[in-house]
Amino acid sequence: MKKILLTGGAGYIGAHTAVELIQKGFDVVLIDDFSKSDNSLLDGIEKITGKKINFVEGDCKDSTFLDQLFRKEKFDSVIHFAAYKSVNESVREPLMYYNNNLRSMTELLQVMGKYNVNEFIFSSSCTVYGQPDVIPVDETAPFKKAESPYGATKQMCERLLEDVAAANKNLKAISLRYFNPVGAHPSALIGELPIGVPNNLVPYVTQTAIGLREKLVIFGNNYQTPDGSCIRDFIHVVDLAQAHVKSIEKINEMPSNNEAFNLGTGEGVTVLSLVKKFIEVTNVNLNYEIGPRRTGDIEKVYANPTKAKDLLGWQTRLSLEESLRDAWRWEQKLANKPI
Numbered sequence: 078m079k080k081i082l083l084t085g086g087a088g089y090i091g092a093h094t095a096v097e098l099i100q101k102g103f104d105v106v107l108i109d110d111f112s113k114s115d116n117s118l119l120d121g122i123e124k125i126t127g128k129k130i131n132f133v134e135g136d137c138k139d140s141t142f143l144d145q146l147f148r149k150e151k152f153d154s155v156i157h158f159a160a161y162k163s164v165n166e167s168v169r170e171p172l173m174y175y176n177n178n179l180r181s182m183t184e185l186l187q188v189m190g191k192y193n194v195n196e197f198i199f200s201s202s203c204t205v206y207g208q209p210d211v212i213p214v215d216e217t218a219p220f221k222k223a224e225s226p227y228g229a230t231k232q233m234c235e236r237l238l239e240d241v242a243a244a245n246k247n248l249k250a251i252s253l254r255y256f257n258p259v260g261a262h263p264s265a266l267i268g269e270l271p272i273g274v275p276n277n278l279v280p281y282v283t284q285t286a287i288g289l290r291e292k293l294v295i296f297g298n299n300y301q302t303p304d305g306s307c308i309r310d311f312i313h314v315v316d317l318a319q320a321h322v323k324s325i326e327k328i329n330e331m332p333s334n335n336e337a338f339n340l341g342t343g344e345g346v347t348v349l350s351l352v353k354k355f356i357e358v359t360n361v362n363l364n365y366e367i368g369p370r371r372t373g374d375i376e377k378v379y380a381n382p383t384k385a386k387d388l389l390g391w392q393t394r395l396s397l398e399e400s401l402r403d404a405w406r407w408e409q410k411l412a413n414k415p416i
């Protein structure tokens with residue numbers, strides 16, 4: 078079985094992907110610099126899989142660290158999760174985002190070239206599209222001007238990958254454009270660990286429901302949508318993780334050596350309907366109100382996931398209800414409440 082390096086393996090998507098890969102029998106090495114995570118998800122991965130994981134603390138921008146690692150471990154593939162991902166923080170600290178997200182990518186691709194590691198899966202985002210002209214959005218949609226430095230780093234990394242793959246035909250690259258990852262592993266042993274006040278919707282919902290936040294504010298209800306709130310494509314993190322397994326399995330069967338895939342359910346859900354669904358699923362009385370729009374939000378985006386179905390043999394299987402139920406179970410577990 079392939080030996081796979083997961084950068085950012087202690088993070089939300091990385092940890093869930095590690096579980097799926099280990100359970101499929103892959104040999105997995107995780108690295109993380111703990112700048113935006115800690116080791117609590119690593120313990121959860123071991124509890125779920127019953128396996129001791131191979132984890133090395135280190136920074137993808139550190140070429141010496143990477144060289145020593147690649148000399149020691151004979152990797153077949155790399156899945157690159159390690160990146161900063163907060164839209165708001167990227168607006169406040171653009172240089173930190175460009176430095177971290179771009180340099181970790183170039184250092185990684187350079188060391189892969191040196192050690193002839195030729196399978197690369199990149200954690201990208203639907204944010205590369207901006208506000209698409211056509212909804213649902215497919216992979217041929219043009220990149221609009223990114224709404225944030227975070228989004229710009231994702232666009233630049235995909236462009237970087239396109240150029241490196243064009244110059245090195247041995248490299249096989251896949252960019253996975255996540256829509257809105259939500260939920261947690263059904264075991265409630267791993268899940269999302271936002272740092273400080275959550276920017277993203279679902280962790281803010283669950284923290285309000287558990288009493289950590291006083292109320293949820295829905296950012297705007299005067300958009301051109303059925304109930305006036307924004308529309309997004311909320312995908313269960315376990316479905317998302319399984320798309321990475323499929324990508325590893327099929328990477329040598331792609332039509333070209335650089336492909337991108339939208340990872341979403343293909344269904345648009347309004348923010349308000351997600352909130353109402355959460356209340357219905359959990360029976361929790363959620364304190365929420367409508368507030369002003371959030372700068373930079375796009376009105377609606379959801380995926381056309383046909384290409385992933387056709388070429389990866391992957392599609393989502395878990396429902397929004399399951400995502401919200403699993404997110405709530407995880408929040409209760411974090412609060413040491415019985416689930």
Ligand code: WQD
Binds near residue numbers: 202278295296
């Ligand atoms: C979703 C909707 C908000 C919080 C971004 C990145 C994307 C990915 C996920 C990294 C929006 C509304 C939110 C709240 C609200 N990033 N909302 N009240 O902005 O779609 O995507 O995060 O993986 O790449 O672009 O996600 O969860 O922040 O917002 O009303 O307290 O929920 O206005 O319409 P977003 P989000």
